[in-house]
Amino acid sequence: MKLTSSLVWLRRDLRVFDHVALHQALMASEKVYCVFVYDTTILDALPRRDRRVDFIHASIAEVASELTQLGGHLIVRHGDPQQEIASLAAALGVQAVFCNHDYEPQAMARDATVAQTLEADGRQFYSYKDQVIFERDEVLSQTGGVFSVFTPYKNAWLKKLAADPSVLAPYNIEPHAARLAPPPSPAPALPTLTELGFEPSNLAELKIPTGMSGAARLFEDFLPRIADYNVARDFPAVKGPSYLSIHFRFGTLSVRHLVRTVLDLQERGNCGEGAAVWLSELIWREFYAMILYHHPHVVDSAFKPAYDAIEWETGAKADALFTAWCEGRTGYPLVDAAMLQLNQTGYMHNRLRMVTACFLIKDLGIDWRRGEAYFALHLNDFDLASNNGGWQWASSSGCDAQPYFRIFNPVTQSQKFDAQGKFIRRYLPQLKQLSDKEIHAPWEAPRMLAPDYWPPVVMHDEARKLTLARYEVVKKPAA
Structure with a gap:
């Protein structure tokens, strides 16, 4: 039996092509509405200049334009989706809400609540694999x-x-686009960043391509x-x-x-x-x-429970070291350049994600969860599963992780993967006078060549010994 009308809820699927939920709704319904909710339960905790919000805002504008060209329109709401979706579904009189799966624990709990609310009101909730x-x-x-x-x-x-x-x-949309609900007249304007409580970031300056x-x-x-x-x-x-x-x-x-x-x-x-x-x-x-x-416990705990017994560095000294890592002031050029790249652009090269994570955990002895949270706040591409998996890999506490006794040497990583120091000089111009050999370990060069750079906050060889001792608690006996 074909539905009279339905609502497609866009979330982590900001496009109007090869879209499973939209395709399924169009196949099952005579009329299909589309909505995106700026989720205040997420947005309220973000800084007022957030590149991700900028990216979403630009991408939503493109989705709205594409839907208009297909004869439909995009409804935009700003609030808690657990209330907004049920309220909009009732106002439109739709029989069902369609969306694509989200696998994060909080999102799954949110969807379960929305589904229960809709079903209590006599409406259906359908979710599909898409990402x-x-x-x-x-x-x-x-x-x-x-x-x-x-x-x-x-x-x-x-x-x-x-x-x-x-x-x-592919899940084609255009052959069925005639079932998209036409826009109201006049069609409401999309909310501006200011109306959402945000200010423009440097996304445009960085020339990061947005949308489909x-x-x-x-x-x-x-x-x-x-x-x-x-x-x-x-x-x-x-x-x-x-x-x-x-x-x-x-x-x-x-x-x-x-x-x-x-x-x-x-x-x-x-x-x-x-x-x-x-x-x-x-x-x-x-x-x-x-x-x-x-294994949703990985959000807060080690995938391998034994690794939760590790005693990480705490107190004022650890806080100072963590701040130096965050701000790119560790004295290790590749680590510092990578952190400055993250802070300035919201992007970090994948090799450098491993290097910086390993340095925080195994050179500074700081809990991987602190670094994971910092990346979660600053990465444009933050994804809970991948970010958590990567940090637990570096800490050796995750599935198929880096063995705890394999500890990246930040100097040799620099020499191997940025041999000429091109990446380092891009973010640390105060080191431009150093030779390609000196730039990887400036403390070994004459100080007058890099007077504005910091001495190393730890010496790697000493830190490595401390890490091996710290990980003794999880060391397995020889077979």
Whole structure:
């Protein structure tokens, strides 16, 4: 039985193409409304200049424009979605609300509350898989268990995709666009940033592409470079990554389209090893989403409970070290340049996320949760599952994590991945007088060449010994 009318609730899926919930609503309904809610339960805690809000605001404007061209319109609300969705559904008289799954614990609790409220009012709540290829229990071990090691998960993921490539089929919107509810006359204007309680950030100055069109441009720019991704991705001064992470976060792209495209490249055999490595990174994203879904305790605790017994540094000295790390004043140029990149742009190169996280945890001895929270506040592409997974990897407390005794040396990492100091000089111009050799450890160079730079807050070799002692509590006896 076809529904008379329904409402599509956009969240982490800010696009109007290959959109599962919108497609399903159009197929099931005679009339379809679309809504986005600026969620005050999230926004109220953010700084007034937040690049992510800027990104969402610009992306929503593009969604609204696309819907208008298709004959529909976008309703925008500002408030708590647990009230706003039920209220709007009642005002419109729709029979059902459609949306796409969100796998974060708080979001799942929110959706359960919304579903209960709607059902109590005689309306239905439908949710679909959209932001990943495989979710929840779709990739399991041969015994039906949940994977905790990435490589066998990846192999099972690839095997499942090969067995059922139909999961990549697009969900077309345009053939059914006539069922979109037409806009009211006059159509209300979208809220401004000021009306939402925010001020413009430096997003435009940074020239970060927004919306569906921005994601498409970045992907098209990346495809000619994808063959070299397996090597180029590790060097922060090189244009190696796709820079699509923020678009994954807010769903301005279709993961199905991206995977289809990469598989087509592989079939044609002209993409080197890079395409396979990039696809592997997408699978890491789904692996961490699966871990969060099955093990929600990782939000506050170690995936491996034994690691919660570690005694981290606390007190005034630890706070001062944490502040130095946050502000890029540790005396280790690669770490400091990476933190300045984060603070100034909201982006950090993936290799540097590992280096800075390892430094905070294993050189400064500070709880990984403090660093995770700092990244959550500042990363444009913050995603709970990936951010948590990455920090627990660095702390050795997560699934398939870096072994605790493997500790990144920030100097050798700098020498290997920024040998000429190009990235370092971009964010630390006070070191420009140093040679390519000196720039990685300025304390060993004549001080007059870098008088405005800081001495190292710790010496790595000494810190490494302290870390190994700190981790003794979780050390397993030899077999």
